[in-house]
Amino acid sequence: MNVSQPNFSARLSVALRAFWRILNDAAFAGGVLRLESGVAAPPALPDEPAKSAPLRETSPDAAMQLLALLQQEGRFVDFLEENVTAYSDAEIGGAARVVHEGCRKVVRDYLKIEPVRAENEGARLTLAAGFDPATVRLTGNVVGQPPFTGTLMHRGWRVAQITLPKLADGHDARVLAPAEVEL
Amino acid sequence: MSEARYAVGIDLGTTHCVMAAVDLAVEEPDGAAQWTVPVPQLTAPGAVEERPMLPSFLYLPHPDELKSEDRILPWGEPQPFVVGELARAMGSRTPIRLVASAKSWLCHPGIDRRAAILPVEAPEEVERVSPLQASIRYLEHLRAAWDQRYPDHPLAEQDVILTVPASFDPAARELTAEAAAAVGLSRLVLLEEPQAALYHWILAARGEWRKQVQVGDIILVIDLGGGTADFSLIAVTERDGSLELERVAVGDHILLGGDNMDLALAHAVRAKLAEQGTQLDPWQLQGVTHGCRSAKETLLGDAKADAVPVVVPSRGSKLIGGTLRTELTRAEVTQNLVDGFFPSVEASARPAIRARAALTKLGLPYAQDPAMTRHLAAFLARQVGATRDLAGFENRLPAGATFLHPTAVLFNGGVFKAQPLLERTLEVLDAWLAAEGAPPVRLLEGADLDLAVARGAAYYGFVRRGRGVRIRGGTAKAYYVGVESAMPAVPGMEPPIEALCIAPFGMEEGTHAELPPQEVGLVIGEPVRFRFFGSSVRRADQVGAVLERWAPEEIEELEEIEATLPTEGRQPGEVVPVRLRAAVTEVGTLRLEAVPRAGEETWKVEFDVRGES
Structure with a gap:
């Protein structure tokens, strides 16, 4: 159907719908009046924002800062950048201790991580109506209405607290680890 | 203000x-x-x-x-x-x-x-x-x-x-x-830090501390920090029916602490690796020290583990290939730390003193004997008479006691987070006490070995306002200046020195000592130096007492002190007789003044004059 030049039957249909809506909807009637007198529509009201997806950019600085800390204490980036296939499990195990100990220290020092669910994994639990789907993900036979009863497969993790070091204004967070040159 | x-x-x-x-x-x-x-x-x-x-x-x-x-x-x-x-x-x-x-x-x-x-x-x-x-x-x-x-x-x-x-x-x-x-x-x-630790214990125990100690108790405070060891003895006395605390003795300055222990372990690991043909560079040794510190904490904190891996990461970005792996065993920690720093010794043991090499670099005078227990034995033996003149303590020590018997111990410093070190110290102390028929010591449970000193010090601010028990004690030493004796000179011999007491033991903050009757000569316009001595055991010497001889362990020589009389209104080179007066300031520092025979003016006598000549 050509929207800008509708045919007669389409125009009849629009006229009938418009007739009823003008009677019932004052705002619509106002719009028709403005259209008839040739006045431009008012700008969209601020409480009706343009329809774009509600996504936000996260700050890369904090992510780079955390990576830098993991590298500094636990050689995390070094570890990820290595080709592990070239080494034996024993060699990788030795390095893993460095990474584990250091990264764990970072996580413990700067974050407070706690399980989402206090129950043991494998326990049966019941979710009442209104549970937060962001903290509990349902899997498997997801049908019917809450309360849902199921088995806890993973306790989940949640950050209870995070305190990263404050960064100086001019600090370049992209440098995860400076090159070292010994003189 | x-x-x-x-x-x-x-x-x-x-x-x-x-x-x-x-x-x-x-x-x-x-x-x-x-x-x-x-x-x-x-x-x-x-x-x-x-x-x-x-x-x-x-x-x-x-x-x-x-x-x-x-x-x-x-x-x-x-x-x-x-x-x-x-x-x-x-x-x-x-x-x-x-x-x-x-x-x-x-x-x-x-x-x-x-x-x-x-x-x-x-x-x-x-x-x-x-x-x-x-x-x-x-x-x-x-x-x-x-x-x-x-x-x-x-x-x-x-x-x-x-x-x-x-x-x-x-x-x-x-x-x-x-x-x-x-x-x-x-x-x-x-x-003083050991006092601060004890204040923290009082604070942490709330009102209960009075139930944990009694009159006649002698509390030994062992403060072992990262770099220094510090001992104090505090007696529990009574006045008007309520308990009081009096610090009766402090130990020598011993440069020995937790960092020495981590380093000792690192060198043990280095030696082990060297046997296997791996030489460590300084960077790796540092990694080993770091690794040993955490391995030590695991081994001394967890009775189950027998060995903990120590991994030294490579310096370059190749982490896996260059990483050095070894392990620290319980036996090594026990041998190096528990037996190395806290050996089971007799109460008669004394720290070994090696003659220093003639050409030593400018460096800190670290303790030459790493055995804390030997330093402790020497301290307690030197202070055997510390409570002799204290009311209520007259007959506390048996007649043949060779060292002062503490009845309670308070530990302070991060080193004692390692339970085996604390237990060994108690074990050694109890063995000494048992040998002289004395009961074992009680452990005063302190909280927070790292932060106790600062917290106890803050609490002392509260106590100073009269709201809590205060540890008394004053200065822990008597001080003397060296004066040349009036003996006839003997060729080839230095004139013997006599020690003139100018500050008695136990001077409280904000007090000053009497003027000694003896005068010394100061030269106007020229700095005049005096040898200066301290004694942590001569409690009875009063101002003006002159010692002609003393046992070497009784009195130690401190840095020289120096007095300069300004030339204003006087003839340079003229000798003015003065008397030296000691005072303890409100801050808690010792102050020496030269007081001339006439006139109101006094001159400050300086400590720490080395290098200004």
């Missing part, structure tokens, strides 16, 4: 500084009114973090080493130096620019402590600092941290209690007070 709102305790440690506060407005300080003040500090270039402790390290970066914005602190302009965690981290890679253990240098009698000598190993172009300046930098940092957090109650207007080792000599105490004055801390008191 307005009334202080807080009492702030500052533990200016050899390896860490801690700051704690107590609100003076509350009735009784409990958990809520008493806290540790977090210290913002650089932890990486450009990254500032709050930590409970400020590592006592000062790094003097090369101008191209750090951008100025990477040296920024929450307060003020970037400084040309770095203090705290980042200083320690940078210094581990570039030791020639790192100032460490400034506190030990501050009480080093062999150097001029106001001279810019640190870092000792620094090349010419590094602008060095004096031990005094380094201490000032740490205090400046702490003051700025406080002032930023409590802008309405600046630190300069609060009661500040700065702790010093009980074994600090008068010169080191005066320098510490001078450092505090330099950053504007005018309401200052010095407190």
Whole structure:
């Protein structure tokens, strides 16, 4: 159907719908009046924002800062950048201790991580109506209405607290680890 | 000046500084009114973090080493130096620019402590600092941290209690007070660290402490920090029916602490690796030290593990290929730490003293014998008479006792987080006591081995206002000046020296000693030096007492003291007879004055004069 030049039957249909809506909807009637007198529509009201997806950019600085800390204490980036296939499990195990100990220290020092669910994994639990789907993900036979009863497969993790070091204004967070040159 | 709102305790440690506060407005300080003040500090270039402790390290970066914005602190302009965690981290890679253990240098009698000598190993172009300046930098940092957090109650207007080792000599105490004055801390008191630890124990026990000790108890405080060991004995006495505490003795200054233990383990691991044909470079040795520290904590904290891997990462970005792996076993930790630093010895054991090599580098006088138990045995034996004249203690020791028998022990310092070290110390003490028919010691449970000194010091601010039991004691030494005896000179022999007592044992803060009857001659316009001595055992000597001879362990020679009479209105070169008067200031430092026969004027006699000649 050509929207800008509708045919007669389409125009009849629009006229009938418009007739009823003008009677019932004052705002619509106002719009028709403005259209008839040739006045431009008012700008969209601020409480009706343009329809774009509600996504936000996260700050890369904090992510780079955390990576830098993991590298500094636990050689995390070094570890990820290595080709592990070239080494034996024993060699990788030795390095893993460095990474584990250091990264764990970072996580413990700067974050407070706690399980989402206090129950043991494998326990049966019941979710009442209104549970937060962001903290509990349902899997498997997801049908019917809450309360849902199921088995806890993973306790989940949640950050209870995070305190990263404050960064100086001019600090370049992209440098995860400076090159070292010994003189 | 307005009334202080807080009492702030500052533990200016050899390896860490801690700051704690107590609100003076509350009735009784409990958990809520008493806290540790977090210290913002650089932890990486450009990254500032709050930590409970400020590592006592000062790094003097090369101008191209750090951008100025990477040296920024929450307060003020970037400084040309770095203090705290980042200083320690940078210094581990570039030791020639790192100032460490400034506190030990501050009480080093062999150097001029106001001279810019640190870092000792620094090349010419590094602008060095004096031990005094380094201490000032740490205090400046702490003051700025406080002032930023409590802008309405600046630190300069609060009661500040700065702790010093009980074994600090008068010169080191005066320098510490001078450092505090330099950053504007005018309401200052010095407190001995073992006393601060005991105050913390009193605070933590609330009212219950009176039930845990009784009259006749002798509490031994063993404070083992990162770099120094400090002993004190505190007697529980009674006055008008209520318990009192009196500090009766303090030990010598022993440069031996937790850092020595980590290093000892690292060298043991290095030797083990060398046997396997692997040589460690300095960078790797540092990694080993770091790894040993955490392995030690695991092994000494967890009775189950028998060996803990120690992994030294490679320096380059190739982590896996270059990583060195070894392990530290329980047997090695026991052998090196428990038996190495706390050997089971007899009460008659004494620290070994090696003659120093003639050409020693300028360095700290570290303890030559690492055995804490031998140092402890020597201390208790020297102080066998410490309570002899104390009311209620007359017959406490059996007749043949060879050392003073403590009845309770309070441990302090991070080293004692390792339970086996604490247990070994108790075991050794109990064996000594059993051999002389005395009951075993009781362990006074302290809380928080790292923060107790600062917290106890803050609580002392509360106690000083008359709201809690105060540990009495005064100065822990009697002081003497050397005067030449009037004996006829013998060719080839120095005229013998006699020691004239000018300050008796146990002088309280804010008091001064009598004027001794003896006069000494000062030359107008010229600095005149006197030999200066201290004794931690001669409790009965009064002002004016003259000792012609003494046992070497009875009296130790301190740094010379110096008096200069200005020339105004006098003839240069003229000799003026003066008498030397000692006083203990309100701050807690010893002050010596030269008092001439006539006139109102007095002149200050200086400690720490070395290097000014």
